[in-house]
Amino acid sequence: MRYLIDFYSLLCLFLISVGKIFIFVHVDSLVFAAFFISLTGSMFTMLIKHNHCHLTIFRAAPLNYIMDNWLNVLPVTSTSSVKIVHNINHHDAVNDENIDWVSTKRFEKRGNLVGCILYVLTAPYLTVIKKSEWLSKNKNRRIFKYNLLENIMLIITVILLGLISFKAVLIVIILPAMALQFVLALVNYLQHFDTKDRNSNDIYWKWFNFLFFNVGYHNRHHDYPSLHWSLLSKDTK
Numbered sequence: 001m002r003y004l005i006d007f008y009s010l011l012c013l014f015l016i017s018v019g020k021i022f023i024f025v026h027v028d029s030l031v032f033a034a035f036f037i038s039l040t041g042s043m044f045t046m047l048i049k050h051n052h053c054h055l056t057i058f059r060a061a062p063l064n065y066i067m068d069n070w071l072n073v074l075p076v077t078s079t080s081s082v083k084i085v086h087n088i089n090h091h092d093a094v095n096d097e098n099i100d101w102v103s104t105k106r107f108e109k110r111g112n113l114v115g116c117i118l119y120v121l122t123a124p125y126l127t128v129i130k131k132s133e134w135l136s137k138n139k140n141r142r143i144f145k146y147n148l149l150e151n152i153m154l155i156i157t158v159i160l161l162g163l164i165s166f167k168a169v170l171i172v173i174i175l176p177a178m179a180l181q182f183v184l185a186l187v188n189y190l191q192h193f194d195t196k197d198r199n200s201n202d203i204y205w206k207w208f209n210f211l212f213f214n215v216g217y218h219n220r221h222h223d224y225p226s227l228h229w230s231l232l233s234k235d236t237k
């Protein structure tokens, strides 16, 4: 492990996994709660996944491959998708209207609230279209093949779980995975709306950053995307 503090990341993933298995088994008595608990777990997982996509938790490739799959199954998204949409496009474009696939700029012109609602409703669709276009132009890259492999493994996992309980798969896996894309769009909007010159909106609350892996120091993260999340702060130079 590169940084011991990632035991906190692993502990969170362990608790999320136990929670998801519990609600999968007890979905009949939970229903709506199961959906929201699963969605919350997926949101936390995406924070850890984002960090892992920038700087792998382990140094050893086999361990990172296991991490990739663990981080894929919980929210039902692939690490390669995060790398294409976030690491490759977003970090290069930083909300530039012309090159960021999901820039907030065009939507902000409709007013912050209306713009936000329109953005959240459209960004997941735009992301899928743009990612597909990118993949079709990059078929020779390793990430194309890895994306295919990850998606096949995810589909097989969902089908196998569906054989156990279709209702549980729908409420605990498929619906939260769809809702997650809208939540991620909302987070991206809040991080980038009404900013200029490749800046983003920061949140400096200590408790917030303690809980959410320093995600509030977003400007510093854009300045140093490969810097471990635990080293980010308002004063990172």
Ligand SMILES: [Zn+2]
Pocket: 050, 054, 086, 091, 221, 225
């Ligand atoms: Zn990032």
